[in-house]
Amino acid sequence: MKKLSDVLSRYFASVPDFVRERRVMVWLLLVGITVFAILGFPRVKFDLSTDGWFKDDDPVKVALDDFKAEFGSDDGIYIVYKPKDGNLFSPQSLEAVKSLCDDIISARAEIKEEEKSPLGHVVRVTSLATANFLEAKDDLLISRSLVGASVPTSQEELDAMRKTAQAQKKFELAYYSKDMAYGGILIQTDFGAIPEDFEEPGDDDSEPADDVLVMNEMTMETDMDATGEKVRFKPTETQDYHALMTEINTYLNNPKYADHLEFHPVGNAVQSIYDGEIMAQLGLLYLSMVAIMIVLLWIIFRSLSGVVWPVVVIIIATIWIMGFTGWLGVTTSFYVMLTVMMLLAMGMADTIHVMSEYMYYRNQNEDHRTALRNTYRKVAFACLLTTFTTMIGFLALSVSPIVHIKVFGFMTAAGVFLELLFTVYILPLMLDIWSPVKKKKASGAKASFIPNFSNFLQNRLDGIIPIVERRPMTITGIFIVILALCFIGASKVKVSFDMMENYDKESVLRHSYEHVDKHMMGTQNMEIFLDLGEEYAFQDPFVLTTIDKLQDLIERKYSNYTLRTESLADVVKDANQKLNESREEMYVIPESQSVVSQTLFMFNNANPSDRRKLVSDNYSKSHITVNLRNTDAASYQGMFDLMQRDIDEMVAGLKEKYPDTKVTLTGTLAMMMKASVYISESTGGSLAFAIVAITITLLIVFGSFKAGAIAIIPNLIPSILTYSLLGWLGIPLDMNTLLIGPIIIGVAVDDTIHFITHYRSEVVIDGNVKRALKAAVSEAGQAVTFTTLVLGIGFGILSLATGPISNAGKLGALAIFTGLLCDLFLLPAMILLFKPTFQSKEVVQTEDILNENMLNENLLLKEEEVVK
């Protein structure tokens, strides 16, 4: 290891001269690649939807794709409205709803062919006023909308209309609330339902298209080898959602409708507007973070170039990461803002080390070139090592099966690496152009503005080791107890999250969701997807009756969460009733299969697209939709487990007659439950990965098992502390809080590495552990405190964000500061107790010791300078 560090240190020392000789090429490359990266920005894809959590081949995603392939997408906008006159059936309310729906439909119909209007995604707009239903009068079956061409004005007609609406069971909770105070408008879109390889044939119209010829050659009856290749659907971009919702909002804000109705829209498209706001808020936090970092840099370096170059390095690294993400076609999420913020905090450390070292040498009256050479010889290896451990922390997150977290881990790790690369290869050239002015002494005027923390801090730091010396056992004991408490707390952690918690509790969106949950059909759903493996099985009264019973059971047993259920059984019952003079007692599944078959024939002929949404063409696959209230994953868990048992029982019944029956669960509830499992399973894995990888690194660096163990323990506490606080405070482990553990361990260990490096260089001089500890704390303490401050602020800023990301910020900041305490108290105490050698036996050559000594001496000096 020593040899490696020497080789690398020598190499890094040569880097400034190496790049200087090729400065034109290096600058051209940097500018060229940066421009290339910027060109990749428009390609950056955001996916903030629940589907995006899962890989394409994840069973829950496969189930969803199968579901969409069979029944189409239900990705629309649902608008709950409240008439201001309190009456859904007043002429004004009906008129407003009808004209809103009509106006959107007409606007869509008037889109010119060459126009690209977001309204083009609208497929259907239905509401009380426009939804079709089947009405039976004597021998007449009328498929019509409730209101028709014009809204009636007489009270009699309006009352009759209300009664008709109430008789439509499928209208309840979809188009009106139970208390008739709220109505619903459903805007169906084609989002997520356009096959990926769907291509609109161009003007190649002179000859028959190939597919037609092939189709003609094919004998459809005999071609049974078809594999039924899966259809993939074009994912919907957040931008598309945003554009459509912006357009719809112009309608909702129009006084023509808004004067009569109060709107509460929900759906992915609606969320995209608020997602934009959250991103903007995080952007603002980022800018304030940049401002704080600039102030901190100014305090350390008192030089404009000392502020500008670190910031430029960080920004270019961020540009590259974003641009390459775009070019690689990787889909990003909310976490991209977190990546950007982490890169700012992490990038500071490397550049500060280099800049302060460089300024130290310049202050020693070295010329620019020599100072650079010495700087890189001294710091670059340490930076490489700390960057490596930090990367491990982020890469550990890629263990997670949740795509957004995986991408965040990779992106941030790559970004941290780029920052090191720029610090080593670009920063020397930057300093060639413009370096911090050598200052003999700080001007009196400036000094008076900035209080001198340094002395104060140094006094406190110097007092630490005497305390530790007196009671190393007690201090170790205290920390061990804390660690034990952390483990106990961590064992109490519950996984949970709420789909809505990213949004401010007071936001209009949250209120809209509450309205839909409280008055209408709810904002979450589960799809029970049944494949009976036999044609026309869903025309069997036995099957429909079984489904009907299950629906009844779910609605009764889980009424706390379930608002309504819907299936083919409901359609059959409704059509049967309509075909039998609307007699109440005929709202049942007919006993004869041929009656069911012909009832469904009617339904299919009248409304093929509705039929397609419910049951496959050959009646072998269908689904039961369960609409639910939104709540957190933990609350759903118990119900979900029980409900699964009920479903399994039903399937067992069906299997007696249809042995090939298969059931899969999809929809938002199933995805939430799956994500819960992933969170609880992968969190431990990520943390274990980080701990093991970093421990191995430390073992290699410090050359002994004891040393490695002593180095890792102070870093376990901050990391496990975050989980234990979640446990003790009852904060759930979610998509955001799970990130903290591995990241913290990767970041906190940097300080330990610095501290031990200093200690090691001191202890080899005379073998005096106490003196070496004092020197290490006294000299490295300030630098370590400073970087802790930078990172603490980095995480702390996040705590100002809306939603659960704020928890991650608070816990992260707390853990970072705890890490400092562990390094200052626990690490020395353990060193006193266990006296590790931090090197491989006594075989270290004197020369090596001297080299090391010199290297570390310089590190110390540099860090002193950092604080000064």
Next chain:
Amino acid sequence: MKTKPTITILGLIVFLAASFNLSAQSARDIMIKYDKVSKEASFSLFQQTKLMTCKYTIQQGKMRAAEKPRVSVLEMVSEDDGVDNKDSRSVSMVIEPARDKGISMLTYTYAAPEKDDDNWVYLPALGKVKRLVSSSEGSDESASFFGSEFSVEDMTSRKIDDYTYKLVEQADYANRPVWVLELLPTPERAKKSMYGKAVLWIDKERFIILRQDLYDRNGLLFKRLTASNIEQIDKVWVARKAEMNNLLTRRVTIMELISIAYNIEVPEGFLTQRTLTDFAYREKILGQLRSNLQ
């Protein structure tokens, strides 16, 4: 001197306008001619048709059935009716599959744009005739024709005044000279139709539509009808095979003509509700009609 270019430009505009008008006029004329030829070719018919519908996938650029096709066989009797034979009456009955056998639909269509068509359906398992009324205005889909990818709208002939026409080009298609026409529904028609545009390839000599591209209201091509196996039967050019490909739902229906007879004598009163419910009467007449088939 200055007037000359102005005159030239004006002249050009007039010329362009005239030629535009000519193309519009001739496109409409082509449709009128097409309509006339199809009307005059026969006043009544009896046919047996097979419908095969399935989902398909595209593998290596080729269409493949993704499942076992669903097959049904229909018998249809149709006769022109009303003033100048512009209206029509027809009855369609399911022969296969056994499950649906006997399901029948009686349809009266009217040339007058203001008059909605009449539909009755008979479901033997329920023993009931139901008259179907659809307030098509604002409705966004046309009913399916016996569960196939053909919609009832696809099966109904277009009314000339419901569209504006443009001759896109004259070309060769499937080795036949064709006119390619673009049809846009009038605003009134657009409300009732599920299509925002149709492009037709009409055989110049046989006056038969070889292909139709049907666009939805957003201008997205979503259905394509292709006619093939064209033969002359009873002096009428007819496609024995028509394929309706729904590009969006990836489903296709192939309609195959099993046999057909034109200009048959349809007994008075056959195209009424009695045919739907009176099994013995229907079978007796159908027996007579079947003897005309070739």
